[in-house]
Amino acid sequence: MLNQPIWLRDLAAYSLQVAAVVLAGSLLPLLLRLRLPRARLAYWQALLGVCLLLPVIQPWHPDLPRADDAGLTGHAGITLGPALIASAGWSLAETVLLILAAGVLLRISWVVLGMRRLRTYRRQAHPLGEFTGPIQEALGRVPARPSFYVSDDLESPATFGLRKPSILLPERFFALPPSMQKAIACHELLHVERRDWAWNMAEEFILALLWFHPAVWWVVRSICLSREQAVDAEVVRLTESRKAYLGALLEMAKRESTPRSVPAPLFLREGQLAQRVALMVKEVSMSRPRLIATLLAAAAALLLTGWASARTFPLKTPPPPAASEEAEMAASTGSAALSTQAYEPHQVDVKKLKRVHIVMPHYPPSAKRAKIQGTVLLEVTVDSKGDVTNICVISGPPELVKPSVDAVKQWRYAPSPLLPARTKVTINFTLRDDPPAQSAAQPKAAPEGNPSAKPADRKVYEIGGNVRAPKPVYDPDPPYTHKARKAGLQGTVVMAVVVNTEGKVESVKEVSKLLGMGMDESAINTIRTWKFQPATRNGKPAPVKITIKCTFRLFGKKKPDPATAS
Secondary structure (H helix, E strand, O other): OOOOHHHHHOOOOOOHHHHHHHHHHHHHHHHHOOOHHHHHHHHHHHHHHHHHHHHHHHHHOOOOOOOOOOOOOOOEEEEOOOOOOOOOOOOOOHHHHHHHHHHHHHHHHHHHHHHHHHHHHHHEEEEOOOHHHHHHHHHHOOOOOEEEEOOOOOOEEEEEEEOOOEEEEEEHOOOOOOHHHHHHHHHHHHHHHHHHHHHHHHHHHHHOOOOOOHHHHHHHHHHHHHHHHHHHHHHHHHHHHHHHHHHHHHHOOOOOOOOOOOOEEEEEOOHHHHHHHHHHHHHOOOOOOHHHHHHHHHHHHHHHHHHHHHOOOEEEEEEOHHHHHHHHHHOOEEEEEEEEEEOOOOOOOOOHHOOOEEEOOOHHHHHOOOOEEEEEEEEHHHHHEEEEEEEEEOOHHHHHHHHHHHOOOOOOOOOOOOEEEEEEEEEEEEEEOOOOOOOOOOOOOOOOOOOOOOHHHHEEEOEEOOEEEEEEEOOOOOOOOOHHHHHHOEEEEOOOOOOOOOOEEEEEEEEOOOOOOOHHHHHHHHHHHOOEOOOEOEEOOOOEEEEEEEEOOOOOOOOOOOOOOO
């Protein structure tokens, strides 16, 4: 997961945060004995709100590479064996993105089809021209004025619509006793008065966006149940007939041919009957001080859980562009030094402009092997938005011009009153020469214990016999370059290294196939910093030649192997 795009890692971290918050939030009503329906509804809605606001109410941290992170660093070991180069596999991020998008589209399609089905039911239903006595009584108790319809397609009453709300009643509604009719009518009218259909649609679209998270489904189902329980309690209060209302619930539950899923509050949903009846039978109540104390304790617990989950699974932002690119450039054996100066006719000091994105030029491996160095001079135009719009090559080695132009055209500056402007950019490419390793047959060797002797004047030994290998005492892992990590590149770099009598790396020469993307330079530059306990010959420090195999892996971590080879 560490080598995946930052949005995928953030999605995984956010999912874990939501799971932790919902797990704690589901236990709190049981521990605090929060049983009042209206309070439970408010609590579950607040819990859903916390889950949605988690990305907004927490700090985001820059995704900076860590030296000890196995997903961001390479691993070097002194071992034998051929170089291994692994190819990048399938893109997990693209697969996940495709699945997420398909799920969202399917869920939204389900909601849209459900709304069309409701409109079809209403269009095929018969308007209720004259209200019956029980409906008239219900209208006198609840201040709502929806349109009533009688539908042959539904077995349970349903309410939907915001500007022009509609209540669909099944045919069997009129066969019920008047007390049950009044209770059911009050139930549906309360849904209209409370605008529950709007809340229901909002929850459906939240489920469409977060369809993959079971914790979100759990919270939404708890909200729907608490909403029905709150309406149940209010109906019992208005009708003063608990028995009639319980009878209406049981009567509606007799027929299993409930309507196909529609995005609307139904009088009775599958799986809710037992919990709704149990709560009405208990006649729960809570005093106002106890209710306030319970809600405050629940809010504090949720905030603490949200803080802990954000600390445990933090969300990340992309690293500063300049930082990542400069870190990559630092791992190159060749260096490209940049300088800018104001250019006529604008007379603008480009150093006063804020550079928000810089890409360092890449030293072509072919130019390094050919030992091509030099200076590339470019004339650059920066527009009022800070973009580089035109680059003119003034001079420079042809092999170094293209990487210079490719890098500079990606530069970005912060908008400024000083822009637009022209400037000359000078890029200096220089190579550091490595002292060549000497063979064991070198004549005229200098005294072995003289570390100041020139490499050409002394003998460099191979491991074996009376020559003991050096032991690394400081051997940091080579870091991955930004481009290689992004491309998922893995592989091995084999280097011939000369360690002098002071335990310092005197020269490094690559002997394996190039990996590219700055990986070879990263390995060589890091090996140059290694320190060893010097090798010995007959008990005295001696310069030796060893082979170091540096293996880059995106997964797993392997400490350097202390084995040596000539």
